[in-house]
Amino acid sequence: MNADAFRQLYNYHFVENRNIWHHIIQLPYHQFVQHFNYSLGSVRNQIVHLMNVDEVWFCELSGIELPVPYQPADTDDRVAIRARWDSVEQRMRAYLAGLRDDMLFEKPIQEPIEDRNLAVWQVLIHVINHGTDHRAQILRILHDLGVKTTSQDYVFYVYDLGLNMSD
Template identity: 30%
Template sequence: MTNHPVEMYQYHAWANQTILGRIKELPSSVLSQEVNSSFPTIAHALSHIYSVDTMWYLVLTGMEMPEAFQAAKPLNENVLGSVEEYANAFGKLAEQYGQWFRSHADLEQSVLLNNPFAGVRQTRFSEMVLHVVNHGTYHRGNISTMLRQLGHASTMNDYALFWYMEPTASIS
């Protein structure tokens, strides 16, 4: 039986590496070229995705959300210098998520989430994982638009394409 939140996270990790692979094909300056968009550069968008993924990982592993937000906040402001650095950072974080998935069979377990921006609510682990995926998809769309503004094509990284990809390594 398919564990859909885990599969969706696998898609998220694959999509991150796919768009990074496309950016790697372009001149290295594309990472830091300024654009008029949601983020000043593609590197800023990637740092944002990474920081939010890290924050939610910390929440999933038991840290209260206000503390996780503070712990991950510097990552949002830390712009890395190369696509390889982003690929490595995202890859290591995906491995950490994979280890967490292997140790948590019941992703429908509910925990009390104290979201400093929205309040307290019961939230399932699966909801948090799906939020991570949705958030990443949204911002990869921003990155695709930014690439086009810089005169470059993006690359398809839709979930439907992921269905047809040969699984390289399972993170669950």
């Protein structure tokens, strides 16, 4: 893989995150925070976790101080979560815009110690995989709430954009 391939994967990641938000914003507040005996419990907990993890890994890749993780409020905080989410996405996009092929094998993370030997490409794949996993969990919860959702398969993203066509 090269830097351009990772940018394409992350464009998919961002599109699918926005698709999830399309469903989340339409939920009544009580369903947004409703506890499920599954994974992290609620749609809100899932979405906050996904955002916080994306933010932490990209801060580590960028060598910047880790922010205080977002803590959900006791009120409907979807607007605040979405604003932070958009900010995280913009920082991720900025990092990816500067990504070069030679950077993929660098090991920029110093702390925690267990992450020191992770190459950039490994972290980038982990974040994509983590996002897919948690979006799938959110989609399952949305389905249980009666929301009609769609597939998040990468190949459908490729087909929709015509990225499978040769020039």
